[in-house]
Amino acid sequence: MSAGGQALRQVELTIDGKKVVVPEGTTVFDAARLNAISIPTLCHQQNEAPVGVCRVCVVDVGARVFTAACVRAVEPGMVVTTNSEKVRRARRTLVELLMSDHPSPCARQQHSRDCELETLAKLEGITQPRFAPRSTSRGKDDSSLSIAVAFDACILCDRCIRGCNDIRGNLVLGRTGKGAQTGIAFDHNRPMGESTCVSCGECMVSCPTGALTNKGTVHAALGPDARPVTSEELLQLPVFKGVSGTFLELNKGAIVQRHFQRGDMVCREGEYGSTAFYILEGQAQVSISSPIAHVKTDGGARGFLSRLKSSLARRQEDRREEEAQQRYIPTDGPVDLAYENPVAELGPGDLFGEMTCMNYYPRSATVRAQTDCTMLEMLRNVLDILQKNKTFREQLEGTYRQRALDSHLRGVPIFAGLTDDFINHLRETVELTRYAPGEVICRQGEPADSFYLVRLGFVKVSETYPGGELVLAYLSRGNYFGEIGLLGVGQRSATCTALDHVELVRIASADFQLMMGWFPQVRRSLEAVAQERLQQNRERLSLVRSVPLDRFLAQGLMEAQSLLILNLENCTRCDACVRACADAHDGVTRLVREGLRFDKYLVATSCRQCRDPLCMVGCPVGSIRRRHSLEVIIEDWCIGCGLCARNCPYGNINLHPFEVTQGEPALPGREMAVIQQKATSCDLCTGHKEPSCVYACPHDAAHRVNPREFFARTLGSPTAGVPES
């Protein structure tokens, strides 16, 4: 039956002298196959759309030229010859041509003797191709952890490309180059290991030759002490129900079982990794050992010889403007940690480390075995498949609804007053939705139909204006969006885009309105937040609209409250400013005498409150954000992983080491001194009338200025050109 319910017309044709009848639209290749007539092929396989690139399936249909059977549809009365001398000769020539550009034996032929091309060549009796091989190598790519790429063995059949894009929907593989330079490429021709490939193995399974082969080194990467788990063992676990056994077999070693004894460290906060953990048995404790405090700079104002001193201060000791009132610290697991006592428990069925595994962010918290534990540790390809698996998703969502939704919602101060009844109601109705990197969640101007709470990943909120796009915020776990549209005119006021693998808790409009009706206090608070956000957005846009200098805008300079500029005609490059900054901050300088040049001025690297604050992307505990004034504030629960410092393209965030004492878990009752780092940015030498860098410049070169006033005055009219940096 056709899609429309009508019966397909039957077509009669002759293949190798045999009369056959097949439905209209069937390809010659399928018609032959259905009637037990074999036509060799390389680029075609049944689970992929035919493309007819290898031409090995050539048949004679009585036309001027031979045709590829895999893409040619049958026609009434068609006479097909698949095995005549002319066809065999043509096919043989094609195979010879392919073999001349293929190392024989290739890796697959060497290991499993099942390279499809070489098998076909053997059947055709080709031992030595008549054609000269390529003189130069097409190279190889060993950058992937699990898959080896030998471009020399590739016959450009596109099976891997269709497997990656059409079957898996990963959209990583494609073609690059022209003519003899044509090859497969990952993303924009990046090494496979640096691409967005999730190592699902589909390309490897699809490849007919040794161009994409299993490296078999995954197990080594997960460490020698881990016990490999067979696909049979995994399939016996309920969470793996429905996962392809072939996939698990091909990715043997990408998931291992680990046993942890009580007190063992599973992962440490701030550390990088590429795996996620799934607890099978036992209890684990998740905690943050970094002091929950921010860097405070004291001194300076007291007297002539006073020096600045940086120290750690808790929220209770030192209140900062617009400090978050958050009661919970987000983690990369199913639970959030309380600000006052950042410790929680994880148990069987809990998955943690998703953000690290999917997005390579640092670990957000330290996990220790509280009892003897058994866990599965997996690489991204396995987690990716699991997250697409219905059973696993159901369990994951069930765990989240039961254990984390409560703290997640209540962690947002505005929702702290929701009753248990309502949260129970939400448990049943909220939807967990996933977005791939770059996917638009909602667009500015679209009708608003949901309210979102970020569970995993980072969401970029941006607004378009005639001059371009302004990033309003980066939202991470614990943040929410969508309330402006639902409370206001019913339209999205900004575009929200997933920056990485994002998971959101979607509360539908009806439930949101119900919540507004039940909890007038929540409504009032959300309305206030919405108004405040709209006002901030208006101010930011008016700020950028009124600035004529595009390059300033592009560099985010006009959004700065205060810039450190050096007049290069005065500056003797003596670095007194840098030394003064270091001297003022316990030896850790917060400025580098390098940056953009505008005319005779150098804008030194000191936080400039960028238009697109990349420093905020990826913070595993969401501790860096913008104040309303656009200034950066680093919250108390910074774990000192340094990702923000690395992300800042201008080097304006530094890590300040502090010596703190901590309990030693292996030796209860004992304390040891450790160095803990905290991210910092320029504090303008709080307490001093003038920052140390400016005060210490002997050449009248360093100045702290308001960029809008300074550059408007210095660089003149809106049409003033800005020299190249």
Add this chain to the structure above:
Amino acid sequence: MRIDHTHKKWFIASVALLALAGAAYAWSAWSSPHGPKGGSALGLTFGIVGSAFMLFAGLLAPRKKVPVWRAGRAQTWMRGHLWLGLLSLPLILFHGGFHFGGTLSTVLMVLLIFVTASGVFGAALQHYLPELMTREVPLETIFEEIDHVRAQLRAEADQIASAACGSLGLAAGPEEPTDTSDSRLAGGTTAYKQPTAAASVAVLAVTEEECAPLRSFYLREMRPFLENPGARSHPLGDAAQARSVFQELRRRLPPAAHDALKDLEDICEEERQLNRQARLHYWLHGWLLLHVPLSLALLLLGAVHAAMALRY
């Protein structure tokens, strides 16, 4: 420090002080039958004030060592250093009645003249060179980073040349430090990813024969220049000569290689700028190697001279 209109007050005050001192000296020379003496009240006053100015000028260095002390803005100290240091020479000359006196005082006078002359020379350099450097070195980097940037330029040039001409057969240089904290390399109790190796796909834009001139130029001319950019006689060290070399190469190479050639030309230009920056940097700060030790010697011997004068 740039001597500009912001120095007006210092200039007026210095000229006024000099005029006052000159007038006093002239009056003393006219009224005293034996001419002005260092031991006279006025002569001692000149000596004390001149020494105080020298001492103040000398305190700039320790002041710079404690940049966060709120002991006055560094630029005020610098202006004082310049103007009071300069004034100390005529005051000391007035003190000595333009006579050098004995051995110690002669040495002191010679030292003072050299210190003042080197200071004036340095001030002139620091007045003109920053502007010159800003104008001529738009690709300026931090001085201490120059070697690192050069290594990067070499690596970049190798990459461009080998992408255009195929393998150059160069020996692998020392590895650049890598950030081992990268997520894919981290170990600990969790899995790590192997270091990612760039796919070894050579991009052969032109045939071997076509790119032969580029290959030869790179290996014989440009690579040696990148390895030793300070060689003054190298044609690539001069912008005009380099332009004609690249123009000639552009004529001999197919259009497909022109982009690579442009990149290599830009790299040579950056190398020249780094050279220029390094030279200007040495001039900007090199004179201190003379000025500072001489100043120190002057202050020490000045103290000896004062002690001896008071004692004897």
